[in-house]
Amino acid sequence: MCSNCDYTIHGRHHHFGWDNSFAPVERVAPGSTIEFQCLDSAGGQLKADSTVADVTKLDFAAVNPVTGPIFVEGAEPGDALKVTIETFKPSGFGWTANIPGFGLLADDFKEPALNIWKYDAASLEPALFGKNARVPLKPFAGTIGNAPAEMGHHSVVPPRRVGGNLDIRDLAAGTTLYLPVEVAGALFSVGDTHAAQGDGEVCGTAIESPMDVVLKLDLVKDARLKTPRFTTPGPVTRHLDAKGYEVTTGIGPDLIAGAKEAVSQMVDLLSANYKLDPVDAYMLVSVCGDLRISEIVDMPNWVVSFYFPRCVFE
Helix, strand or coil, X not given: CCCCCCEEECCCCEXXXXXXCCCCCXXXXXXXXXXXXXXXXXXXXXXXXXXXXXXXXXXXXXXXXXXXXXXXXXXXXXXXXXXXXEEXXXXXXXXXXXCCCCCCCCCCCCCCEEEEEECCCXXXXXXXXXXXXEECCCCEEEEEECCCCCCCCEXXXXXXXXXXXXXXXXXXXXXXXXXXXXCCCEEEEEEEEECCCCCCCCCCCCCECCEEEEEEEEEECCCCCCCCEEECCCCCCHHHHCCCEEEEEEEECCHHHHHHHHHHHHHHHHHHHHCCCHHXXXXXXXXXXXXXXXXXXXXXXXXXXXXXXXXXCC
């Protein structure tokens, strides 16, 4: 329990997808500090003793649960919800999977795969992957947002104007996030917590890990914000920069094709250099490598680069 929090929202108060008709689990005043108990993106379907066979049994109607929703008093359409991300309380357990049909290289990796992670929840020392790779951790919430104005039930999978499944790794402790409000009370929810992820989350999963999140919710009246924006408290890559990067590129007229090529080349490079099974290399780059648009003006070809931190193997 959080001793300095105004409210604690237990993990049993979760929902699947977005719907502005969902009844709020709590009504809070602006400025309230709230602890959310968040489930992992599988909603507890994968555990420390799970095997790859369990990936094929996932119930996709019960994935990506988010804790909430919270009604913020005075929030009206046109306002922005100011979310100050204060702390994370990690669990020490996580998983990464290749789920058939999902991920940037789904056509290349058609069989399920699973890596179970165990990490020190207190020290957040890098987590061991195989015998030689150690992945620096940076907890954050992958899904964080408000209810949309459109009536009905909406999938939690795609990100939206009001946030949702953003999977932005820099929404970590110390960051301030601003979310457009489209319905009275905002109806805010959060979940899909990650212990680490690279920019792009290329295999479709990060180090998916249940954890508690402490947030402060406030309002910016009449902000007229069109899409989410955020402010970080300082550098965002320092935990990965120390040893430099290996970088591969994809070049051509299509950004998605370029991204696929850059990631595929990195998978091949790591597989050859570190004797990794290609699907293991694919899952590894998803949790710690970064996709970047390096050039988008020299038509007709654009450059996408994939950065893999060398500190993982050094």
